[in-house]
Amino acid sequence: MKKKGLLRLLGLFILVFFFVQLFLVPKRYINSEIVQALQAPRFFLNGFSRQNDLINSIKNLEKENLSLRLEVLRLEDKVNDEHQGYIFTNVFSKYPYNDNDRLVIDAGLNDGVVTGMTVNFQPGVFLGEVVSALENRAEVRTIFDPGWELPVRIGEDGVDALLIGGHQPRLTLISKSKEIKVDDRVYVADKEFVYGLTIGFIDRVLIDDKEVFYSAKIRIPYQRSEIKEVFILRNE
Structure with missing residues (x-):
């Protein structure tokens, strides 16, 4: 009887609980x-x-941010609206192929273009060099050519490095005794070209304890698909 009383009491408690939840x-x-x-x-x-x-x-x-940095470089180069000091010309399309290691441009010997001239993506931003020229056409080798190696420097301290061309250009032979960091500017230091032309910015420093030197990835400040015109630096 006592057990039944407890069960009834428990049942009554449950009913009261649901009543409160539903109505109160x-x-x-x-x-x-x-x-x-x-x-x-x-x-x-x-x-x-x-x-x-x-x-x-x-x-x-x-x-x-990259666009703003390119604009700053353009202003620092002090080029006027007539592109004084440059031969401005178009790049022939290779569509649908995305092959930019070699370009054919719409200017040649008749326009003053000769082998060895420096070619910029825009004033102050290095792209490559003229490797052959005809009367109305010329061929340009760019930093995207896998066979191209170019001495460069990094940052305000001018840390030496070697640029290895390719679909994604990279840096190697960077001394571990030097300090470089992400966003440091990478610029031309080869005697064959104008000193200080910007190539890009450090994207990532690659550290391998087994290697004698550092290496680094470069962030190029433009898309390869944007290479539709170039600025050829006139020989002085």
């Missing part, structure tokens, strides 16, 4: 709890969406 607890509270539970997957997916938006925003800011 505000429905707004119950609904909000249910709605939040149902909306949890949507909040989870929105979190991923916000993360992707943040990543895209960072990439856009990096592109804008």
